[in-house]
Amino acid sequence: MILSNIKxxxxxxxxxxxxxxxxxxxxxxxxxxxxxxxxxxxxxFALYGEAKTRGNKELIRNANASEKEAVVVExxxxxxxxxxxxxxxxxGKSLTANAKFYKNGSLTTTGAKEVTTAIVNLTKMSKDAxxxxxxxxxxxxxxxxxxxxEDRKKMIRKLLGLxxxxxxxxxxxEKSRELKREISAFAEVLLGxxxxxxxxxxxxxxxxxxxALSEDEKSKTKELESIKNRELHVKKELxxxxxxxxxxxxxxxxxxxxxxxxxxxxxxxxxxxxxxxELEHKxxxxxxxxxxxxxxxNLQEQLKNQEKLKEFHLKKDGILKEQxxxxxxxxxxxxxxxxxxxxxxNHEQFVLELKKTEQELSLLQENVTESQxxxxxxxxxxxxxxxxxxxxxxxIAKLKELGSESECPTCTRPLIEEYDNVINSLLDIVNNTHxxxxxxxxxxxxxxxxxxxxxxxQKRAKEKQHLELSKSLNLIQSKLQDLKTAQEHFVHxxxxxxxxxxxxxxxxxxxxxEKQHNIVLGNFTELEPKYKHLLSLETELKRFVLVKSDLxxxxxxxxxxxxxxxxxxxxxKLVIYDDVKHKHALDEHEGLLKTIxxxxxxxxxxxVQTAKIDGEIKNIQNSLENNETQLKKxxxxxxxLVDYEKIKLSLAEFKTKLNAKVAxxxxxxxxxxxxxxxxxxxxxxxxxxxxxxFIYDEGKKYPIERFSGGEIDLANLVLRIAISKTLxxxxxxxxxxxxxxxxxxxxxxxxxxxEILEAFHTIKEQYRQIFLISHEMEIKEMFERVxxx
Numbered sequence: 001m002i003l004s005n006i007k008x009x010x011x012x013x014x015x016x017x018x019x020x021x022x023x024x025x026x027x028x029x030x031x032x033x034x035x036x037x038x039x040x041x042x043x044x045f046a047l048y049g050e051a052k053t054r055g056n057k058e059l060i061r062n063a064n065a066s067e068k069e070a071v072v073v074e075x076x077x078x079x080x081x082x083x084x085x086x087x088x089x090x091x092g093k094s095l096t097a098n099a100k101f102y103k104n105g106s107l108t109t110t111g112a113k114e115v116t117t118a119i120v121n122l123t124k125m126s127k128d129a130x131x132x133x134x135x136x137x138x139x140x141x142x143x144x145x146x147x148x149x150e151d152r153k154k155m156i157r158k159l160l161g162l163x164x165x166x167x168x169x170x171x172x173x174e175k176s177r178e179l180k181r182e183i184s185a186f187a188e189v190l191l192g193x194x195x196x197x198x199x200x201x202x203x204x205x206x207x208x209x210x211x212a213l214s215e216d217e218k219s220k221t222k223e224l225e226s227i228k229n230r231e232l233h234v235k236k237e238l239x240x241x242x243x244x245x246x247x248x249x250x251x252x253x254x255x256x257x258x259x260x261x262x263x264x265x266x267x268x269x270x271x272x273x274x275x276x277x278e279l280e281h282k283x284x285x286x287x288x289x290x291x292x293x294x295x296x297x298n299l300q301e302q303l304k305n306q307e308k309l310k311e312f313h314l315k316k317d318g319i320l321k322e323q324x325x326x327x328x329x330x331x332x333x334x335x336x337x338x339x340x341x342x343x344x345x346n347h348e349q350f351v352l353e354l355k356k357t358e359q360e361l362s363l364l365q366e367n368v369t370e371s372q373x374x375x376x377x378x379x380x381x382x383x384x385x386x387x388x389x390x391x392x393x394x395x396i397a398k399l400k401e402l403g404s405e406s407e408c409p410t411c412t413r414p415l416i417e418e419y420d421n422v423i424n425s426l427l428d429i430v431n432n433t434h435x436x437x438x439x440x441x442x443x444x445x446x447x448x449x450x451x452x453x454x455x456x457x458q459k460r461a462k463e464k465q466h467l468e469l470s471k472s473l474n475l476i477q478s479k480l481q482d483l484k485t486a487q488e489h490f491v492h493x494x495x496x497x498x499x500x501x502x503x504x505x506x507x508x509x510x511x512x513x514e515k516q517h518n519i520v521l522g523n524f525t526e527l528e529p530k531y532k533h534l535l536s537l538e539t540e541l542k543r544f545v546l547v548k549s550d551l552x553x554x555x556x557x558x559x560x561x562x563x564x565x566x567x568x569x570x571x572x573k574l575v576i577y578d579d580v581k582h583k584h585a586l587d588e589h590e591g592l593l594k595t596i597x598x599x600x601x602x603x604x605x606x607x608v609q610t611a612k613i614d615g616e617i618k619n620i621q622n623s624l625e626n627n628e629t630q631l632k633k634x635x636x637x638x639x640x641l642v643d644y645e646k647i648k649l650s651l652a653e654f655k656t657k658l659n660a661k662v663a664x665x666x667x668x669x670x671x672x673x674x675x676x677x678x679x680x681x682x683x684x685x686x687x688x689x690x691x692x693x694f695i696y697d698e699g700k701k702y703p704i705e706r707f708s709g710g711e712i713d714l715a716n717l718v719l720r721i722a723i724s725k726t727l728x729x730x731x732x733x734x735x736x737x738x739x740x741x742x743x744x745x746x747x748x749x750x751x752x753x754x755e756i757l758e759a760f761h762t763i764k765e766q767y768r769q770i771f772l773i774s775h776e777m778e779i780k781e782m783f784e785r786v787x788x789x
Contacts, residue, residue, distance in 0.1 A: 001123060002078040002737050002768050003043070009072040010065040011045070012038050021769065022785040025760055028773045029780045030789030036773045039787075040135065040740055046075035046088050047119050048127040049097060049112050060090065067093045079122060086115060129727065135740045165651065172648050179641045186634045191627045199620045206620075210613045217606040224599040231592040238589055241582040244575065251572040258568055262561040265554050272551040279544045286537045289530075296531040299524045306517040313512040319500045326497045333490040340483035347480065350473045357466045364459040371452035378448060382441045385434045387781070392434070396426050659689040662726055669722035670715075673766075677714055677759045685715060693719065714759050738769035757782045 003021045008014040013035045030036045041051050051060060061071050071090040076083070085102040099115035101108055109118045120126060191199075399422065670685045674695075684696040693704040695715060704715055724739060757779060760770055772783070780786045 004076040004078060004083075005074075006039065006042060006046070006076070007072075007074040008039075008042055010062040010069050011042055011071055011073055012060060012062065014038065015062055015064065019787055021771075021787075023768050024770075024784035025782075026769060026771050027780055027783035027786045028771060028789070029777060029783075029786055030775065031777075032775050034775075034789040036775075036789055037742060040742070040771075040773070042073050043075060044127065044131070046073045046086050047116075047123075047130065049088060049099065049116050050127060061095065071095070084122075086119065088112070088115075135742065165654070169648065169651055172644050172651070176641060176644045176648070179637050179644070183634055183637055183641070186630055186637075190630055190634075191623070196624065196627070199624060203617055203620055206613045206617050210610055210617075213606055213610045213613070217603055217610070220599060220603050220606070224596065224603065227592060227595055227599065231589065231596060234585060234589045234592060237585050238582075241577075241585060244577045245579075245582065248572070248575045248577050251568065251575060255565065255568045255572055258561055258565040262558060262565060265558045265561060269551065269554045269558065272547055272554060275547050276544075276551060279541060279547060282537055283541055283544070286534070286541065289534050289537075292527075292530055292534055296527050299520065299527060302520045303524050306512075306520055309510055309512040310514075310517065312507055312510040316504065316507045319504055319507075323497065323500050326493050326500070329493045330490070330497065333486055333493060336486045337483065337490060340479055340486060343479045344476055344483060347473075347476045350469060350476060354466070354469045354473055357462065357469055361459065361462045361466055364455060364462055368452065368455045368459055371448055371455055374448045375445065375452060378441050378445045382438055382445070384781075385437045385441070387778075389430050389434045389438075392426050392430050396423055399423060399426075656689075663687045663689050663691065665726050666719065666722045669725050670718045673718040673721060673762075674715060677718065677762045678711075682711075685719065687719070687722075713756055717756065717759055737767055738771065739767055740771040740773070742773045754782075 002023065005021065006019050008017040011017075019039065028036045028039060045051055045060070065071070073088045074085065076085045078084070083104050085105075087100045087102075089098050090096065091098065097112040098110075099112045100110050101115045101118050109115050123130065399419070403419075664687075667685060667687045670687065671683065674685050675683050682695055682697060686694040686696065686701060688694070693715070694701045695704055695707060695711075696702075697707075704712060707715070721739065760772065761782075780788065
């Protein structure tokens with residue numbers, strides 16, 4: 001796998017960001033907090049849909065992004081000569097995940113989980129395996145040699161994924177202990193042979209007692225059935241008595257109802273007769289009022305006409321007053337329009353001047369930007385020359401410190417007589433080459449800075465001119481809007497005035513006399529109470545026919561109810577009911593029920609005793625069956641314990657074989673790289689099966705702690721790379737072609753940093769890409785490609 005390109009949108013601190021990675025030794029350089037490690041978190045997110053550490057996914061969204069904006073990461077990479085692209089995104093308030101996977105430009109997989117599965121199948125690596133294999137930190141490198149023996153083993157086993165075997169082995173030990181405890185606990189609760197025999201004898205005794213109780217229950221049940229039959233016969237007699245009593249009570253109620261209904265209808269007859277008499281009197285009164293209704297209707301019509309004339313009169317006065325106001329508005333609007341039209345005459349001229357000024361300002365901005373770019377380029381060239389002076393001066397100081405017996409910095413041979421010549425040559429390079437170049441760059445810088453200052457002054461003047469033009473144009477545009485509003489108001493006033501003239505012309509035909517209006521109103525007020533009394537009489541007389549009809553119906557009902565009463569009275573006398581015999585039957589039935597209850601209770605006690613004996617028999621049988629079941633469980637656990645012990649032995653053999661395979665492979669890879677980096681000085685690094693580290697010096701094995709800090713740094717580096725290679729081989733992911741190291745320089749001095757960088761240059765042919773993340777800005781010249789953040 002080779003990383004080609006990554007694009008970030010709203011991912012953590014990046015709003016919009018894109019990197020072309022390139023190949024070779026790539027430096028990711030930036031100050032702390034600049035987002036270096038975030039780039040590799042984005043790579044993990046793109047491939048596996050998760051950040052380096054799991055947590056609140058809301059933290060992935062850029063703090064300045066809204067809930068509507070998506071979080072998107074696009075990663076392009078090469079794998080086995082094929083081009084792939086994976087696109088991951090979170091959308092919406094709940095950050096719903098989605099993903100797409102492309103192969104040679106064609107979409108092959110969609111869905112967050114489906115794309116993750118496709119990546120794992122392609123690379124043959126899970127997220128954890130990918131991190132342990134291809135990413136290393138300064139803490140991991142240092143820990144390889146500085147941790148205590150057991151802690152180092154844990155760290156390496158975690159990197160290699162062997163801690164899962166340790167976990168399984170620990171689980172097996174715990175399971176074995178738990179099984180032994182359970183087997184011991186079972187031994188305490190199992191029954192002995194004497195206890196089993198005693199329980200079997202108890203079952204036989206209980207069976208005989210149960211048989212005797214059953215025979216007694218059958219005898220008592222026969223007696224109970226005889227009593228129940230007599231109780232049933234008496235119950236039927238009681239039902240006949242109750243039915244006869246109910247019938248006589250029902251007839252008595254109906255007789256009383258007929259009597260009460262007749263009394264009610266007689267009272268109603270008296271009331272309706274009085275009401276008919278009263279209505280006849282009111283009919284005579286209504287006939288005397290004669291034509292009052294027609295006179296009232298005529299006055300009401302006259303009053304409506306007078307009120308309509310008054311309404312027209314008031315409307316006419318309102319329109320006349322409005323016309324006066326409209327004439328004043330007409331004159332004022334006309335004057336305002338003339339003033340605003342004069343103020344807006346130069347609008348087009350200001351628009352053209354503003355557009356011209358904006359074009360000139362844009363050109364000046366481009367020139368200023370170009371000057372700033374030239375200034376940065378000259379400063380960068382000066383910094384490069386100054387860095388070369390510092391490197392050369394460092395060499396001179398080192399030579400002077402070592403003396404004339406030191407080696408030539410170019411060919412490594414002793415200087416001896418050439419010592420002064422080499423120093424003078426290096427001084428000449430400093431003074432006549434680099435310093436001369438710096439002086440020339442200073443002249444260029446002065447010229448560029450002067451040109452930039454002139455352009456910036458011109459830009460500020462033009463910006464001031466642009467601001468003044470904008471203010472003037474905004475003022476004119478505001479007056480144009482006022483002019484439009486004034487013209488619309490003028491048209492509205494003109495239309496309203498014409499409409500009012502037409503309405504006044506129509507209202508001229510109506511004349512209103514207030515005196516005549518008051519006369520009609522007085523006559524109407526005087527007649528209105530008499531008219532209301534007439535309406536009241538008409539309303540009451542509408543009931544006259546209905547009341548007469550009700551009186552006739554009531555008279556007929558009285559005759560019907562009188563006949564019904566006589567029939568019910570004869571029927572009541574025919575029903576015969578003996579209350580004494582009924583009471584005697586009730587007493588006998590109650591005595592039978594008490595006897596049944598007593599017999600039933602006794603039989604129930606027999607059944608309870610039988611059930612209790614059944615329960616005791618069942619409990620003893622359950623105890624015996626449970627003892628048999630527990631014996632089977634104990635045997636199963638003993639079988640499981642034997643199986644666990646076999647698995648533990650097999651797992652221990654597997655661990656031994658795996659360590660014997662992994663440790664030599666790490667030794668082989670690390671030795672080859674260490675020999676290459678140290679130019680053959682150290683031929684072999686040994687990694688024991690217990691992951692202790694040794695370096696061979698002139699054929700003898702020494703612990704890694706014996707060597708210098710720089711040699712240990714290089715050894716840690718090749719050991720970590722060897723572990724990554726071994727992990728790649730174990731996972732079957734042989735097509736992974738890059739490594740990434742995070743802050744591997746730590747707090748080393750400049751010399752040790754340079755040694756590590758030279759080591760990376762030495763082994764870079766083994767990987768198409770090696771990424772180094774660092775906040776050390778001064779080392780960026782040592783990389784073939786730099787991504788500066």
